[in-house]
Amino acid sequence: MKWTCVIVEDLQVAADYLVKCCEKSALLQVKGHFTNVEQALEYLNKNSVDVLFLDVEMPGATGFDLLDQLAYYPKVILTTSKSEYAYNAFEYNVTDFLKKPFTYQRFQEALNKLTTPAGDNNISSTATDHIFIKCDGKLVRLNNDDILFIESMGDYVKFVTFDKKYITHNTIKNLEEKVNRQTFIKVHRSYIININKIDDIRENDLFIKGNEIPVSKAHKADVLKRLNII
């Protein structure tokens, strides 16, 4: 049985391409395409779907406004051309985030996340979307998406988030094995970074929210491979 889905997208060529991808997958049945949130809400309040392909910036309300107003929560795949929305995407616990235009292979990767059985999905997300670190005599939860990078300080490491820094007894080598490898990548013997937080890369350095982080020659190729370079 196919998953039912709706596409909320104001760019016609992007919507057509999504329809094509859905048809090719043979896993999804497109129930409708809407170019703004109001039209989509009218449909979604009367009809339930399994999957929502959702653009963020559209005329009038945004895709996030739609999620705020939905009475139920289908699996959501955001489709946008702005990487800056990745943070909100995780806040809304969306299944995936596709940056337009995306390849069919990338679309399939998103579908793979949809087809994970619900129970497994829950286990997986709780197991991989955050970590606990020992800090100041307590265990502190850090969401992966809040962590910008991790820096070695000898026998200690510093976790740098948007607004705080946490120092804990650990090593980069040990953490490399334990952090979510989809989100984090080692770029230097002293640094693990959140791949989704890179602002720009220049020669042998990358920048995250004003922090300059060295990228060693040994890791540069791996870092570049993980970026969505178009």
Place this chain on the structure above:
Amino acid sequence: MSGSNFSKKFIFNEKIDSEYLYSLYEDDYQYIEEIYQTTLTHFDEDFNAIQRAYETNNISDLKKAIHKMKPTFGFVGLTLVQHICKVFEDFCQKATSSNELTSEYQQIVVTLAESKELIASEYNKLKEFNSNFL
């Protein structure tokens, strides 16, 4: 995307990133033609929205309009133009009035107009190419 196999390979204009197009659509030239056609159909509407927002000094709408149009160029392989739109979008984020964007706006209007001509020309070439293989 249907994986049509033509013995002859279409030669895209050098400004179009053909490898990128193939990564999206493989060698499904019929579908690439459709993509170009859809892009052309909606081009003026999106372009006019940019011009209208600029002329009425509506920076919020200008940001939205350029943001909407930006990925269009990726879909037709004009990755450089997509990047130029991104740069202009970044300028818009910082601007408080159209007057601050005069020079950047004039440049992007020329780029977009030239892009439309190129897309139209490639569309006609693709149409002819595909009709020869039907």
